[in-house]
Amino acid sequence: MNNKNILSEKEIRKQFLDFFATKGHEIVSSSSLVPQDDPTLLFTNAGMNQFKEVFLGIEKKSYKRATSSQRCVRAGGKHNDLENVGYTARHLTFFEMLGNFSFGDYFKKEAITYAWELLTEVYKIPKEKLLVTVYEEDKEALEIWSQEIGLPKDKIILIGDNKGGKYASDNFWMMGDTGPCGPCSEIFYDHGKDYFGGPPGSKDEDGDRFIEIWNLVFMQYNRDEQGKMHLLPEPSVDTGMGLERISAILQNVHSNYEIDLFKTLIAEIAKITNTKDLGNNSLKVIADHIRTATYLIKDGVLPTNEGRGYVLRRIIRRAIRHGYKLGCNKPFFNKLVPLVLKLMDDDKDISLDKRKLISNEILLEEERFFITIENGMSILDQAINDIKNKDVSMLDGEVAFKLHDTYGFPLDLTADICRENKIEIDTEAFEVSMKSQKTMARESGKFNTTKTLPYEGTDTEFLGYIDTYSSSKILAMFKDSNELKELKEGDEAILILDKSPFYAESGGQVGDSGYIKTKDAKFYVQDTIKIKKTYLVILEFLNLAP
Ligand code: GLY
Numbered sequence: 012m013n014n015k016n017i018l019s020e021k022e023i024r025k026q027f028l029d030f031f032a033t034k035g036h037e038i039v040s041s042s043s044l045v046p047q048d049d050p051t052l053l054f055t056n057a058g059m060n061q062f063k064e065v066f067l068g069i070e071k072k073s074y075k076r077a078t079s080s081q082r083c084v085r086a087g088g089k090h091n092d093l094e095n096v097g098y099t100a101r102h103l104t105f106f107e108m109l110g111n112f113s114f115g116d117y118f119k120k121e122a123i124t125y126a127w128e129l130l131t132e133v134y135k136i137p138k139e140k141l142l143v144t145v146y147e148e149d150k151e152a153l154e155i156w157s158q159e160i161g162l163p164k165d166k167i168i169l170i171g172d173n174k175g176g177k178y179a180s181d182n183f184w185m186m187g188d189t190g191p192c193g194p195c196s197e198i199f200y201d202h203g204k205d206y207f208g209g210p211p212g213s214k215d216e217d218g219d220r221f222i223e224i225w226n227l228v229f230m231q232y233n234r235d236e237q238g239k240m241h242l243l244p245e246p247s248v249d250t251g252m253g254l255e256r257i258s259a260i261l262q263n264v265h266s267n268y269e270i271d272l273f274k275t276l277i278a279e280i281a282k283i284t285n286t287k288d289l290g291n292n293s294l295k296v297i298a299d300h301i302r303t304a305t306y307l308i309k310d311g312v313l314p315t316n317e318g319r320g321y322v323l324r325r326i327i328r329r330a331i332r333h334g335y336k337l338g339c340n341k342p343f344f345n346k347l348v349p350l351v352l353k354l355m356d357d358d359k360d361i362s363l364d365k366r367k368l369i370s371n372e373i374l375l376e377e378e379r380f381f382i383t384i385e386n387g388m389s390i391l392d393q394a395i396n397d398i399k400n401k402d403v404s405m406l407d408g409e410v411a412f413k414l415h416d417t418y419g420f421p422l423d424l425t426a427d428i429c430r431e432n433k434i435e436i437d438t439e440a441f442e443v444s445m446k447s448q449k450t451m452a453r454e455s456g457k458f459n460t461t462k463t464l465p466y467e468g469t470d471t472e473f474l475g476y477i478d479t480y481s482s483s484k485i486l487a488m489f490k491d492s493n494e495l496k497e498l499k500e501g502d503e504a505i506l507i508l509d510k511s512p513f514y515a516e517s518g519g520q521v522g523d524s525g526y527i528k529t530k531d532a533k534f535y536v537q538d539t540i541k542i543k544k545t546y547l548v549i550l551e552f553l554n555l556a557p
Contacts, residue, residue, distance in 0.1 A: 020258045020272055021356065023134075024080050027109045027252075030129050031078035036111055039079045044310040045319065051187045053088035053319060054307075055081065058110030059186060059228075059249040065114050066191040066230055068244035075116035080254060081108045084303055087322035089187050093423065097296040097333075100219040100259075100266030104326065105303035107254035115245025122227045122248045123155045126198060130225075134261055140201050142221070144211045146182035146194035147171040152229070156196070168212050181211075184228045184249075191243060193231040197223050200256075202265050224260065225252035268295045272354050276301070279350050284337040293333035300330035301347045302355075308369045309361065311479050314376045315524035316537070325421040327376045332424055335384055342377035345370045375526075375533065375553070380419055387418030391425065395432050404433070408440025415441075416448060464489050464505070470544035472510035475523070483508040485529075498532075502552045506534075513548055515541035 018026070028038050042061035046052040052060065058081035064070035086093040086104040095102035111125065130136045143162065145152045147169040156162045170182040185192035199211060199221045208218020230247040232240040255267040262270055268277065276298045281289055284297075307323045314324040327344065334343050348370045352358040358366070394410045406429050414420035426436055466487055474481050488495040489505045498504055506527070513536060516522035522539035527550065534550040541547060 031111045036076040036078040037074040054084040058108045077112045108251045113248035142166040144170045144197045195228040198225040296333045345373035383418040406436045408437035412444035471546035474512045475514045513539040515539045
């Protein structure tokens with residue numbers, strides 16, 4: 012404890028897990044941020060993900076009640092908070108979700124009474140600071156809140172279908188477009204009238220006064236790809252409470268970014284970036300993004316141009332740009348990794364090699380982006396000035412595309428900078444440029460070149476179904492159909508490996524990208540294709556190993 016009366020995040024987490032353990036729940040460890048065997052999810056976005064098959068009745072566990080503190084990322088997928096980070100007190104792309112789960116055991120009554128007991132008797136939050144929402148058709152939950160808990164009517168808000176949303180309603184929770192789902196009841200905390208915002212369901216609900224802290228989902232359905240709802244084998248419970256949000260309340264602060272962990276992290280970022288004003292928004296963005304980047308890389312994601320890797324790249328580049336805004340023009344972001352791991356209590360549990368790998372991957376991405384950021388920023392600044400002088404409010408999609416294609420500015424990074432200047436992007440024109448570039452790249456014949464490679468060695472053993480890392484031997488290297496004996500920094504080439512975890516473009520799926528390291532050099536794999544059973548990785552020689 013950092014002060015006699017104030018609980019640390021670690022103690023708050025422990026009290027949650029211990030409380031549910033005394034109610035017969037098995038304490039289960041957090042699962043990876045990369046969901047195992049679940050192509051419907053980009054990243055683990057809720058505590059219930061690892062129990063999906065248990066809710067569906069496909070998998071049986073030795074317990075019917077569980078509790079966990081699950082690390083989650085909400086960026087790029089169905090639940091995407093990336094754009095909100097830096098603009099609100101409550102959004103994070105990486106957070107810990109405290110949850111309790113019932114697999115066909117207890118249902119609404121226990122879920123609600125447990126939550127109330129923990130909040131008001133263990134955490135001792137004053138009852139009058141809490142209010143709840145209930146799905147408007149859920150008479151049972153309404154009755155439990157008003158009869159069993161005794162919450163006054165004006166503290167229970169009925170919420171129905173969301174404003175014209177096609178599938179979700181505000182009080183009907185789904186982990187993705189398919190999978191287990193059900194009506195929910197959310198618990199909010201009123202931070203008081205010093206903060207702007209209205210209660211849930213009101214026109215100012217997006218303000219930061221009333222903050223949702225805990226969502227109790229009454230899992231009842233499985234939604235299929237056609238949107239049809241099928242009853243689950245047994246009604247179940249899935250709850251989620253953000254550790255950072257409950258910590259803000261219990262540490263008597265308003266924003267997630269003021270809790271102990273973030274205070275320490277932000278002070279360090281301010282030191283590294285030489286920033287005097289600790290309230291600067293860029294510090295918050297960097298603090299959020301370094302946790303996300305650290306834990307995505309720890310769980311095997313690397314910054315690349317596709318899928319999960321591209322979300323990671325976008326997050327790192329957005330953080331780098333905020334550092335640049337604070338005056339950093341060389342790598343700084345990677346230096347925060349050791350402190351993040353320490354604050355998360357992971358510095359001893361993660362091997363030294365892994366810790367080094369995380370810092371190095373971030374450093375590499377910083378080195379790549381710092382080469383182009385200055386030129387990209389001056390082009391964008393110029394375009395923004397022109398727009399302001401001409402009194403228009405849209406950035407030309409072609410400029411956004413050039414920034415993306417030549418300077419490595421992901422579209423949402425350009426959008427973030429434009430948003431600060433109250434400018435939108437012509438995304439349609441961006442998409443047109445993007446499509447035509449893809450067609451040109453395809454036609455320019457990477458396949459023609461590679462189809463004629465004079466290679467007659469052994470096939471590549473494909474490991475991608477089992478692993479995302481491997482040690483391999485280089486069997487041959489080519490450039491423009493010529494076999495090479497050596498490569499220089501900056502060269503682009505094709506490599507053939509004896510075994511490879513890189514998936515090759517086929518059946519409409521793009522080829523993998525990633526990194527290859529030898530004992531003295533690093534390469535960026537741009538793409539992977541195959542000829543019969545030989546996998547060709549197309550790469551760029553980045554630099555000699557430090
Ligand atoms: N699974 C409940 C939530 O994420 O809100």
